[in-house]
Structure formats: C-alpha cells, structure tokens
Amino acid sequence: MSLPRTCHALAASLPLAALLASPTTLAAPDPGDWQAVVEEARGQTVYWHAWGGDGRTNRYLEWVAERMQAEHQVEVIHVKLGDTAEAVSRVLAERQAGNDDDGSVDLVWINGENFAAMRDSDLLFGPFAEQLPHFALTHPEHNPEVVTDFTLPTDGFESPWGKAQITFYYDSDELDTPPTSVAEIKAWAEDNPGRFSYPRIPDFTGSTFLKQALIELSDADEALYAPVEESDFEAVSAPLWDYLDDLHPHLWRSGRQFPASGPDMLRLMGDGELALAFTFIPSEPAAAVADGELAPSTRSYVLDGGTLGNVHFVAIPYNSPHKAAAMLLADFLLTPEAQAHKQDLAVWGDRTVLDVSRLDDDQAARFELDQDNPAMLAPDALEQTLAEPHPSWMDALQEAWQARYVGR
Amino acid sequence: MLRLAPWLITALLVGPILAGLAMAALPAFGYLPALGGDSLSLDPWRDLFAQPGLARSVAISFSSGIATTAVSLTVVVLFLAGASGNRLDRWIRRMVSPLLSIPHAAAAFGLAFLIAPSGLVSRALSPTVTGWERPPDLLIVQDPWGLSLMAGLVVKEIPFLLLMSLAALHQIDAEHRVALARSLGYRPTIAWLKVVLPSLYPLIRLPVFAVIAYASSVVDVAMILGPTLPPTLSVSLLTWFNDPDLSRRFMASAGALLQLGVTLAALASWWGLECLVRRLGRGWMAGGQRQRGERRLRIAGKALILLAAITALVGIAGLAINSLAGFWRFPDGLPQTVTLQHWQRALPSLGGPVAATLMIAGTATLLAVGLVLAALENEQRSGRQPAQGQLTSALTLLYLPLIVPQIAFLFGLVVVMEALGTRPTRWLVIFGHLLFVLPYVFLSMSEAYRRFDPRWSRVALTLGATPNDAFWRVRLPMLLAPLLTAMAVGLAVSIGQYLPTLLLGAGRVSTVTTEAVALAAGGNRRLIGVWALVQASLPLLGFIIAVGLPRLLWSNRRGMRGTP
Amino acid sequence: MTAPSLEFNRVHIALHGRTLLELDARVAPGEVLTVMGPSGSGKSTLLAYAAGFLAPAFQASGQVLLGGQDITTLPAERRGIGLLFQDPLLFPHLSVAGNLRFGLPRATPDKAARVETALADIGLAGFGARDPATLSGGQQSRVALMRLLLSAPKAVLLDEPFSKLDTALRHEMRQLVFGRLRDADLPSLLVTHDSEDARDAGGQMIELS
Numbered sequence A: 001m002s003l004p005r006t007c008h009a010l011a012a013s014l015p016l017a018a019l020l021a022s023p024t025t026l027a028a029p030d031p032g033d034w035q036a037v038v039e040e041a042r043g044q045t046v047y048w049h050a051w052g053g054d055g056r057t058n059r060y061l062e063w064v065a066e067r068m069q070a071e072h073q074v075e076v077i078h079v080k081l082g083d084t085a086e087a088v089s090r091v092l093a094e095r096q097a098g099n100d101d102d103g104s105v106d107l108v109w110i111n112g113e114n115f116a117a118m119r120d121s122d123l124l125f126g127p128f129a130e131q132l133p134h135f136a137l138t139h140p141e142h143n144p145e146v147v148t149d150f151t152l153p154t155d156g157f158e159s160p161w162g163k164a165q166i167t168f169y170y171d172s173d174e175l176d177t178p179p180t181s182v183a184e185i186k187a188w189a190e191d192n193p194g195r196f197s198y199p200r201i202p203d204f205t206g207s208t209f210l211k212q213a214l215i216e217l218s219d220a221d222e223a224l225y226a227p228v229e230e231s232d233f234e235a236v237s238a239p240l241w242d243y244l245d246d247l248h249p250h251l252w253r254s255g256r257q258f259p260a261s262g263p264d265m266l267r268l269m270g271d272g273e274l275a276l277a278f279t280f281i282p283s284e285p286a287a288a289v290a291d292g293e294l295a296p297s298t299r300s301y302v303l304d305g306g307t308l309g310n311v312h313f314v315a316i317p318y319n320s321p322h323k324a325a326a327m328l329l330a331d332f333l334l335t336p337e338a339q340a341h342k343q344d345l346a347v348w349g350d351r352t353v354l355d356v357s358r359l360d361d362d363q364a365a366r367f368e369l370d371q372d373n374p375a376m377l378a379p380d381a382l383e384q385t386l387a388e389p390h391p392s393w394m395d396a397l398q399e400a401w402q403a404r405y406v407g408r
Numbered sequence B: 001m002l003r004l005a006p007w008l009i010t011a012l013l014v015g016p017i018l019a020g021l022a023m024a025a026l027p028a029f030g031y032l033p034a035l036g037g038d039s040l041s042l043d044p045w046r047d048l049f050a051q052p053g054l055a056r057s058v059a060i061s062f063s064s065g066i067a068t069t070a071v072s073l074t075v076v077v078l079f080l081a082g083a084s085g086n087r088l089d090r091w092i093r094r095m096v097s098p099l100l101s102i103p104h105a106a107a108a109f110g111l112a113f114l115i116a117p118s119g120l121v122s123r124a125l126s127p128t129v130t131g132w133e134r135p136p137d138l139l140i141v142q143d144p145w146g147l148s149l150m151a152g153l154v155v156k157e158i159p160f161l162l163l164m165s166l167a168a169l170h171q172i173d174a175e176h177r178v179a180l181a182r183s184l185g186y187r188p189t190i191a192w193l194k195v196v197l198p199s200l201y202p203l204i205r206l207p208v209f210a211v212i213a214y215a216s217s218v219v220d221v222a223m224i225l226g227p228t229l230p231p232t233l234s235v236s237l238l239t240w241f242n243d244p245d246l247s248r249r250f251m252a253s254a255g256a257l258l259q260l261g262v263t264l265a266a267l268a269s270w271w272g273l274e275c276l277v278r279r280l281g282r283g284w285m286a287g288g289q290r291q292r293g294e295r296r297l298r299i300a301g302k303a304l305i306l307l308a309a310i311t312a313l314v315g316i317a318g319l320a321i322n323s324l325a326g327f328w329r330f331p332d333g334l335p336q337t338v339t340l341q342h343w344q345r346a347l348p349s350l351g352g353p354v355a356a357t358l359m360i361a362g363t364a365t366l367l368a369v370g371l372v373l374a375a376l377e378n379e380q381r382s383g384r385q386p387a388q389g390q391l392t393s394a395l396t397l398l399y400l401p402l403i404v405p406q407i408a409f410l411f412g413l414v415v416v417m418e419a420l421g422t423r424p425t426r427w428l429v430i431f432g433h434l435l436f437v438l439p440y441v442f443l444s445m446s447e448a449y450r451r452f453d454p455r456w457s458r459v460a461l462t463l464g465a466t467p468n469d470a471f472w473r474v475r476l477p478m479l480l481a482p483l484l485t486a487m488a489v490g491l492a493v494s495i496g497q498y499l500p501t502l503l504l505g506a507g508r509v510s511t512v513t514t515e516a517v518a519l520a521a522g523g524n525r526r527l528i529g530v531w532a533l534v535q536a537s538l539p540l541l542g543f544i545i546a547v548g549l550p551r552l553l554w555s556n557r558r559g560m561r562g563t564p
Numbered sequence C: 001m002t003a004p005s006l007e008f009n010r011v012h013i014a015l016h017g018r019t020l021l022e023l024d025a026r027v028a029p030g031e032v033l034t035v036m037g038p039s040g041s042g043k044s045t046l047l048a049y050a051a052g053f054l055a056p057a058f059q060a061s062g063q064v065l066l067g068g069q070d071i072t073t074l075p076a077e078r079r080g081i082g083l084l085f086q087d088p089l090l091f092p093h094l095s096v097a098g099n100l101r102f103g104l105p106r107a108t109p110d111k112a113a114r115v116e117t118a119l120a121d122i123g124l125a126g127f128g129a130r131d132p133a134t135l136s137g138g139q140q141s142r143v144a145l146m147r148l149l150l151s152a153p154k155a156v157l158l159d160e161p162f163s164k165l166d167t168a169l170r171h172e173m174r175q176l177v178f179g180r181l182r183d184a185d186l187p188s189l190l191v192t193h194d195s196e197d198a199r200d201a202g203g204q205m206i207e208l209s
Helices: A003-026 A034-041 A055-072 A085-096 A112-120 A133-138 A182-191 A204-217 A233-250 A262-270 A284-290 A323-332 A336-343 A361-365 A391-405 B002-028 B043-049 B054-082 B087-101 B104-115 B120-125 B147-169 B174-183 B188-217 B220-225 B233-241 B248-286 B294-323 B341-382 B394-403 B406-420 B426-451 B454-462 B467-478 B480-496 B499-504 B512-520 B525-553 C043-051 C096-103 C111-121 C137-150 C167-183 C195-201
Strands: A045-051 A075-081 A107-110 A158-165 A167-171 A276-279 A298-301 A307-315 C006-015 C018-027 C032-036 C058-066 C081-084 C155-159 C188-192 C205-207
Touching: A034 A323, A045 A055, A045 A085, A045 A323, A055 A075, A055 A323, A055 A336, A055 B341, A075 A085, A075 B512, A085 A107, A085 A112, A107 A112, A107 A323, A112 A307, A112 A391, A133 A158, A133 A323, A158 A323, A167 A284, A182 A204, A182 A233, A204 A233, A204 A276, A204 A307, A204 A391, A233 A391, A262 A276, A262 A284, A284 A298, B002 B043, B002 B248, B002 B341, B002 B394, B002 B406, B002 B426, B043 B248, B054 B147, B054 B188, B054 B233, B054 B248, B054 B294, B087 B147, B087 B294, B087 B480, B087 B525, B104 B120, B104 B147, B104 B220, B104 B294, B104 B512, B104 B525, B147 B188, B147 B220, B147 B294, B147 B426, B174 B188, B188 B248, B188 B294, B188 B394, B188 B406, B220 B233, B220 B512, B233 B248, B233 B406, B248 B406, B294 B525, B341 B426, B341 B467, B341 B480, B341 B512, B341 B525, B394 B426, B406 B426, B406 B499, B426 B480, B426 B499, B454 B467, B454 C081, B467 B480, B480 B512, B480 B525, B499 B512, B512 B525, C006 C043, C018 C032, C018 C043, C018 C058, C032 C043, C032 C195, C043 C058, C043 C081, C043 C155, C043 C188, C081 C137, C096 C111, C096 C137, C111 C137, C137 C167, C167 C195, C188 C195
Parallel strands: A045 A075, A045 A107, C032 C188, C032 C205, C081 C155, C155 C188
Antiparallel strands: A107 A307, A158 A307, A167 A276, A167 A298, C006 C018, C006 C058
16 A cells, blocks of 8 residues: 555545544433443443432432442442532533533432522433433332422433422420421410421421421412412412511520521430421431430321422433433432332431332332331321422522521 | 742742632622623622621621630730649640640530530539520520630630740740749739730731631631521621522622621721730830739639630530430430440541541641741741741741631632633642641741751751751751641641632542531531541641650650750 | 861951951961950851851951862852861760761761771760760760761861860860860861960960950
8 A cells, every 4th residue: 555545545534533433522321222321331430419418318328339339330429518509500600611511510419499490501411311221110100290390390301319208206205296287386386485496598498398388378379389470479478477477486596596407407306405396308207216316205297288298309410521320320229229228217218219019029028118116107197298389489488588587 | 949939839829819819809890701790890799788687797707806816815815924834734735736636617516515505514514403304495506696606716716826825935035024023023924914925916916817817707617606697708608609590609709808808807906906905005014013913814814724625625525425325315414325336337438538638638738848848948048037026028928828718719719710621629629728738837837947056057067968968867857846746737727628628629529527517517416426526536646646756756865855 | 188277368257337357367287276255256257157157147258268279158068167066066866876977978988987986086985876965064075076077177166165064174175175186187266255265275366356
C-alpha cells in the first residue's frame, strides 16, 4: 500500500469514527437495552444525594452500597443532604454554568415539590422508571400511587422507592386515649400544654402536618388538588392559620421553638418532653422502641378519617455522568431483597412499594410485618390514606408559615 | 525559594478571599450573567430586607460577636490576674490544650445535652431538688436571644484566648512587673491588672478580633445551639444559598455582604469599647487603689474558668454516656440499660469519614507547617523580623481569614469555582482548610521561632554547618515541641472545619465534622454522641502526640525539658 | 604552610549614621587581640561583624582579611572563624559525643575515634554518651572548646567566654583556652570587660569607649 493512499483512507475514516464514537460518550444509556445498561454501569460510581438526618436510613443506604458493590461492581456514595432542595439547587447551578454532561448528582431521593421543580425546569433524565426490570412488581395498574407524585403523573422520570404515611405515636403510660383528629389535638394540647409540637417549617414532616390540618379544616378539597394559583390561597388557608394561632400557645416551648425534624421529635418523645408526636415512617416508633430510643409503652395509631401518605422516589438528573449505574441502583432498590430489607424493623422500617399480594409466596413471606410488636400499627390502620395535595400548596404554605411565625 | 515563602503565603490567602468577596459583591447588586443577572440593581437588597426576622438575625449575630468575646476575655484576664501558680492553676493551664482540641461542634453538642430541660443537670437535680417528674417546658437550648449559643462559644473561646495570652506573657516579663508593684503595696491581682494587662492586651488584640469575627459568623455551633425562628444571619445565608429557587442566590450574596458588614460593625464597636475602657481604666490605674476587690476578683476568675472547663468536660462525658445508652427515661441520672449497639452500628460507617478527615487535616497541616517554617526561616536568615508583637510585615495579611467571616467569602469562592468549571474534589477542600490552618499554625509557631536564641544557629554556622544544616540539625530538633504543638493546633483547626468542607466539597467530601453536624438535624443523641466523641478524640490524639513524643525522644536530655 | 593571620582593615561600623566603632588591627597566628570596653561600646557588634552575623540595620565599611584573603562578604559558615560564647551552648538535643561530632567537618574519616581521643584530651574519656546537661559548668566549657577546635577554624572569636564561670574555675579555663589556641597557632580576638582576661591573654589590647 502506498503512502498517499493510506493517508486518504485515514482521512476518510476519521469523520465516521467520530460519528461512531460520539453516541457512546455523549448519548445516555437506553433503559430498553438493559444488558447494555448493566455492562456500562460496571465500575461506575453513583453519587446518591439523599437526606442524611436519620441514622436508620443512613444505615440502610450503607447496606445498599455494599450490595451494589458486590453484585454489580458499582460504587454508591451517599451524599448526605440536610434538605433535598440542596440537590435541586446544585443541578440548576450546574446547568447555569453550562455543565450539561458532567454533573455532580447521579441519583436523588425526591418527591413532591422538589420533583415538580426539577420536572418544570427539565432537569431530569427519562423516562426510564417503567423500563426497569423490577418496576413491574409494583403493578402500577393496581397501585396508581407508584406513578403519581403529589397529584402529578411521574411519566417515568422517577422510580418509586418507599411509602410513607403520617403515623401518630404516644406513651401509653402517660396517655390513655390519644386525640384522633386535628381538632381533638388542639383540645388535647390545651389540657396538656407543652407536650405536643410539629417540626419547624420547611421540614417535610412539619409541612405535611400543615397539609393534614388544612385538609381536615378546610372544605375546599378540590382546590387543594389543583395548582394553588387557581384558587384564593388566603381564603382557603384561613382556617389553618386560625387553628395554628390557637394551637401554638399550647405547644412545646409555647410555640416559640419547634423540633428540627421528625427524628428530633422522636428524641423529645424519648426524653419525655413530648407525650404525643408523629412520624412519616409508620414503623419508626416500633423500630425506635427496639433501639431503646422510645419507651416500651409507646403505641402507634392514625387519625380517624385517615392521614396523608405518599410514595417517595429516586430520580436521575439530566447531566449525571453515570446514568447507567444510577438506573441499575434504582432497579436494585425495587428488588424484593432490597425492599424487604428496607421494611425490616431492625433496619429502617420503611414500607415497600411492591404489590406484596401479587408476589409469589416465598417472596411475600419476607414482607410479613411483626404484628406482635405492641408499638406497631394495627394492620388495617393504613387503609385510609389521604392523597397529597398539588405540590404548589407545599411551597405556598411554607412561605406563608414563615412570614407569619418567623421573627415574632 | 525561601524568599518567596511570605509572598506565596500572602497570595494563597488573600487571592481566594478577595475573589470570593468580589463574587459575593457582584451578585449582591444583581450582576451574575450565569443566572441571568446582567444589569446592576438593588433588588437583592430589597428582597433581603423583606425577609421575615432579618433584623433579629442580624442583632443576634452582632451581639453574639461582642458578648462572647467580652465574657471570654474577662474570664481569661481575671484568671491570669489571680493565678498564683498553685495546683489548681497548673491544672487549668494543663487543660488548655485538650479543651482547645475539642471541636466546636462537639462542645456544642455536649453543652446542649448538659443544659437542656431533659439534660444532665436537670436529671441530676430531679426529682429530688426540683420535684420535676418530667422535663420542664423551658426554652433553654436554642433560645431566641442566642444565650445558649454564646455560652457554647464562650466555653471554646476561653481556652483559645488563654493559650494566646500565656504565649504573649512570655514577652513581657509579667512576674517582675507584679513583684515591683507588690513592693509598692499593691495586692497581686490588682497589681497584675494595673501593670501587666495594659501591655498584654495589645499582644492578644488579634486573637481577640478573631474571636469576634468567628462568634459573629459561626455556622455549625449556631445550627446546634443558636435560635431558630429566625436563625442567626449565617445560618439563614446557608439556607438561601441552597434554595432551589436560584434567584435567591442574589439575595444570599447581599446577605453575605451584610454578614461582612455585621462582623466589621462588631469589630468597630469593640474598638470603640476598647477606647472607652482605656479612658475609664486610666483613672483607676493611676488612682492608687491597691487592695479593694482583690479577693472577689481572684475568686471570680478562678470560679468562672473552672465552670467553663468543667462544662466542656462534663458535656463530653455526657456524650460518652449517650453513646452507650439504651432507653433512658427522665429523670433517671443514668440510662436503665447500657449497650454497645450504637458504636457497633456506627463503626462500619466511621472508617471512610475518619480516613478522609485525617487525610485532609494531615495534608493541610503539613502544607501549612512547610510554608510557615519557610517564611519564619526566611525571616531569620534575612535578619528582618518584625519587632516583637508588632505586625509590620506583609505576613500581617496572613490573619485576614481570621477576620473576614468564612461565610462571606466562601459562597463567592464556590461561584468562582463553578464558573471555572472546577469539580469539587478533596484538593479543593484541602486548599479551603489551608486558608484557616495557616494562620493558626503561624500564630502558634512564630512566637517560639522568633524567641529562639539566635546564638544556637550561630554556633552551628561557626562550626562550619551550612544554613540548611543549622536548620535541620539544630533549629528544627530543638523546636520540635512547639512545632508538634503547632501541628496539633493545625490538625484541630482542620478537623473542626464545617463550612469549607461542605461548600468546597459540594457535600461529596464527608468528614467526621460534616457527618456529626448533618446528624444534628436528626437529633439522635446516641448517634451524635458516637460521632461527636470520634470528632473530639481525633484532635486530642494530635495533642497527645505533641506532648508525648518530645518526652519520649528527649527522655535522656534534661536540657530539652521545659521547651525553649 | 604558614598559619594565617587575622586582619581588620579600616573597619568602621555605624548605626543610623552614628559611628559605633573603628578598628584597624592585625592579629598574628597564636596571638590574642583583646578588645575591652563597657557594655554598649560595640564589642558584640564587632564580633558579629567579624563572624558574619551583622544585622542589616548596621552600616559597615572596611575589610576583614584572613590569611590575606578578604572574607568580608563571605557567609558565616564559609569564613573559617570559630566562636566561643559566654555560655558553652552545647546542643541540648545531642549527646556529648554528638556535640563534638557536630564540629567535625563532614568528610572527616573515623569520626568516632577522633571524638574519643578528643574527649580523653580534655579529661572526659567515656563521657561521650552523656547528656550534656548532666555535666558540670567547667566540663561543659571544655567540651565547647574542644568542639570549636575539632571544627578546624582558621581564627577564633571569644565573646567574654569566662564571665559566667566562678573565680576558681575562671583562671584554670583561661589557661586551657589560651594554651590551646596558642598550640593550634590560631589568631584570636577576645572581647571582654574583665581586665584579668586581657592580662592572661597576654597579647595586644584595644579599649573601646
């Protein structure tokens, strides 16, 4: 072969090579070709941004990291957030700085208003969720909550991970019959000043209490499930502020200070400062009794008429450089093994999103709840789940609360 | 090479701070093209001043700066004035280093558990003394006036100011002065206040200013002990900066400038107070009063410093108990059951952060020690050292990171890094730590280095040793003890850093401090106990080495005991 | 090889424009030149100048010659001038032998044997491993002198080396020091305010005011 011809051949092949090379470096992995995803993921590192304020949750994430390393050679690093909003802010800032393919967030634990915000700004990768091999086990056709997030369809841009529902708990040594409605709570607090509170807004557990109260106190349910702009916020929320204005003087520290979070409230229960509290994780009180953080006389219940519940998800930012590994991780979280381990009281106690009634018997057996534990909810307690209002209500309520109660 | 050291240090410290401040100043007036702000406006300031509770945030940050410093300094001065070198005094002096090594966050956790209505003190007194069967509903921790925040800071700043004062006292021959005044009939404490304090204060003014700046802008301690509705200005800034609504960053930048202003205002007010005290003090100084108040002052000094030391130590002990506690019902003084479960569970997750902490602290400290030694050695060789206590060299700028609030320039620095497309890495965090480690290493090393008898090096040189020989074979080994102490201080400073790690590491770099503070929100005291103890023990290890290694090495060298 | 002499060629030292001292002298090998004067007369400035440690604040003119060679601008470690201070200044972190070894030039063969011989020479055989802080004042002074001699200087500066010794010891040390310097044929400059030092040194004497 003569020299000029070699050069010519090289020159001709260059653009082709460039074309061939670009999809593998730039294009996102296709969740439809799962084998390719698994192979691409091997050796990648997933930076999973997730709220890090709860020891039990953090420990579960460590277990996930170990399993992912062993099973798929994927390194999972839990970036502990104080608030999920931090991750949203980071991805936004990266896009503003023109960083569209080498972001620092690979997976984010998310739902509600943060999901809505990221979807609105086109910050998410997808759709991918419904193509994850284990997603089918959630049977969305029977369980619409796994594809709906605060009234919004998820459209495959986030994958369900766990279920939360507001659950109240109290020390049965101190309290015979706990209040069973938002209105009763106020009456009870007047009789037992300083023994109840809710987490400081904008904590998500605290914000959920506001929504729970609003649903019970207002008769404008329809408005709550549509964007807040479509209704008269002041008129709809007025009963809530009247209620809180009355309630606050009877709260812990006379409402001049609030617990930092759900777990912080749990600590105050353990210290005997509070006599009544609530959590977003139904089996948390039972798990805390087992860990010596709450008195053995602790009991759980839900309000008459049900409490707010939601599903929490994981999503992948559009500029994640490790989407394959992130998808693999999202899928692993949906395996019966990971879901059962998560629900284990000794681990975390977060309820599964899988449709246990449609699993085969062996697998379903792993999800049986320990009903002997007296701190555990009655099995039928979670049948009445109130759906989350439209996410815009969360922001509006948080802002109004702060304007009303901060700096007084 | 050596000659470049002071300039390198100055550039390393001043560059990032100025860049950070600039990138806070531009968005504060609406200019940040990356976020669509391309014209100057006052909107960020309008938004800022419309924030609920802003005035209160500012007031708490300001008063925390002044009150913390005033109380800490008063306690240190009274203690030193009344110290007579008896056993108790010596014990307190020996406690300085360990107390200093407790990271702020750990001390704050300890204090929180000590003074909370369901805390150790309340449990110890209940129900026997107080009659409380359940914790009283009292707003103590995170009180809206910031008193518990200030108390937490005072506990940590007393050892710092005490250490700085003890180092400065070497320079002014306090004992002779007191002896002279006593021969004129002055009681010792009064004598100290009248003849030593006026010379001591100028020597510790810089550390005092550093305390003001720190206390008015601290983040981690304020998150644990500070008020919440609203929090201090610095904590609010952190929230705004992390808000998913990016337009809030303009407001956050304005807030960063406001924080700088609050700190400067606190410094200026302090300076005003200084003038006032000097004027009032002049009359008292020359008034001839020799006896009155002697006993009361001496006892107050001793009692207050003991209270601070014991508070810190009992707080840590409380954390230790918590880390082993099973269920612990109020008002039991001790938990009903003891368990190793919290430690066992935390152990697997401790490894990574502990390794990262040590790696970052070790690297930052070694870099700092190298630079500081180079600068000091250069000073020696060129024969140009600033007169004692005077700050005339370019190295004065070294102390900038101690005066400019971290939070005011770190956000700007993050914006600079984002604009440069720099990925958050461990090196960035190390660099961020270096900004704060360097000044403290310099502060604790320079005194011993400058006071080192120059004849030792001269002997070595006239025996034919080169200047490098003299440095490695004489100066360095003879200064080993202060060098190790400076390194321990550097490690402690780095280990305690929260904000630089969080911001420059983008949350990806987790150290024991970021982990412990992240857990604060969860409020799980047992877990916090584990992490805070680990956090406190790492720097302590450094101090144990700093004290033990020279003793071991020089066990057979009487002349090396009682460091030069 | 003839031993070198130490010369001060029209040396003039000033501070802030004020003349501190002037000196024009020559010290022959084995001789001691004594400079006397009260404190503040510039004695130690002269030593610092000759040894190469003069602080930049001083303005000096003139030359120092050693064996005819101008050493005025050489750094201290290359001047070949040894210095004996008021205090023995034995390095506290080294053993007695370690101190002596520090004086020996780097390329010296069989250092250990040289050190042993030197110790025996000053009556301290077997003291090598000792901590210098455990030696008596006189013993320390002897080690310091021996360390100086082992470094093979070409001239020696003495900065009131006997002022801190008690009277009984002082005479004995003078004999030893001056004897050794004479034996080694070294030109020496002694600054002191003790006229007995000057008498024992036996050389020429200059008084500063």
